[in-house]
Amino acid sequence: MRGNIWETKWLTVSITLTLTAVSISAYVLKRKWNHLNSKIEELEASLKSFSDNCASERQGRIRAQQALRKEVTQSQPNSQKLNLTSYPMMPIGVVHSCFSTRNGTPRQPLLVPLARACLVFNTTRVPPASLEGLEEYSHCWILYVFHLNTDLDKLWKHPSKSGFKAKVRVPRLKGGRKGVFATRSPHRPCPIGLTVAKVMTHIVTMVCDDTSHK
Template sequence: MSCQPVSPLSYHVAPIIGYHHAPLSQKFGAPRQPNLVALTSVIEMIEPYNTPAAVVGLEEFSHIWISWQFHHNYLHKDKQANKADSSFRAQVRPPRLGGNQKIGVFASRSMYRPCALGLSVVKLERIEIIEGRVLLIISGADMIDGTPIIDIKPYVPYSDALPEAKSGFAPSAPALLSVTVTEPAYEQFLQLMVDQSANTDKQNHNKKQKSHEEKTDSKKEKTTVTAVIDTVKKQLLLSDFDAIKALIAQDPRPAYRRKEANTSFIMRYKSVDVSFQMLVLDELQITAVVEV
């Protein structure tokens, strides 16, 4: 005898335990799978799950599983708005197959799925307890900024890693494209980085001056949760340019537009918009970097 659900509208409600903070605030440019680009990001735990006691022992693991929500998924937004377009879609068109061939949604890792949930293995760089709150510093995530976190579990290689497993239509990582940079684009990035650093130094100086005037302890500047998150989300570093090139090498363009030469695409990274285009097949070029 088969077990039928009580109602076709039955849902399991999962609590949000934290939020992901990352350099990428838009879906365009985000890696399509985890660990393709070693981007540093932060998971900020929220009450009541941000107690340090909840992560005791987690530092012993190098990698963790993250269950998360596709919060930019238009199907999820349609459900919230009670639109008819939120009905179940049995098939999707994976970019890996050129964006034209359909397969079953459960044979894919598409974001457009009934539960709107993602699952990723990421590297746990370290755990920081700041102001009594828990921050997980991770790398390799395929999540964008603001992603709600549903659960965290340790990654255990002896049971989670299966080297003999078959990978269907995605047997290996996609080939990377060659990425070049125009000299003006690189100079634009460097100037924005310098300007941003100077502005940050000025703000820090003003804060220290105000702190001294209020006769508070100004001998040692304390790290705050906001400072850690702002560094990940906004502050440009020289290493960010390598990250930008690595993201573009994954070719974030829609599959059906990958033959368009000299067409400009824009990827938002931290506080800048990066313009790039295809010069010849399999070669992309960064042409401009402008402040948002």
């Protein structure tokens, strides 16, 4: 009988100690949880403040740039205001194809389906990482400049002396003339071309199968 009493007391003490330990652990965990929540709230508030400051700074820069542009525009003579609408660009790559001359280059890519070209990017301007994901698409658009035009220097430096022709002769019309924008002539006020290319593969360079001018 006495043994059962001692066993009951020890069991009661053991249960009490266990409950106490659980309570202490729960209290410690709760304090840690509250501390973590407090830290998270502080970090979220700090991040929101940083984002708001960045957005405000960005808006301030935009307004300052717009104000500066307006002041510059108003201070320029009318003869020079046109220069503000020009947008200087630098090439980011070069296309190497199996066609070395203009004569013989197909008008449309489907005329020579086995022709291939390689678009080599300038890695100082186009990091390889910028091409990631391109393989998921079948085609891409390529903007290019007719850099072999003989009148580019005059066209860019002295537009009034470039001798730009509004109409050009179209071979298929047997000498008939059409407006330059209705033709494929590379000699135009803005010597920029557009073509669609099929993406074959890319590593640091991208290989495509079209170099015809469009």
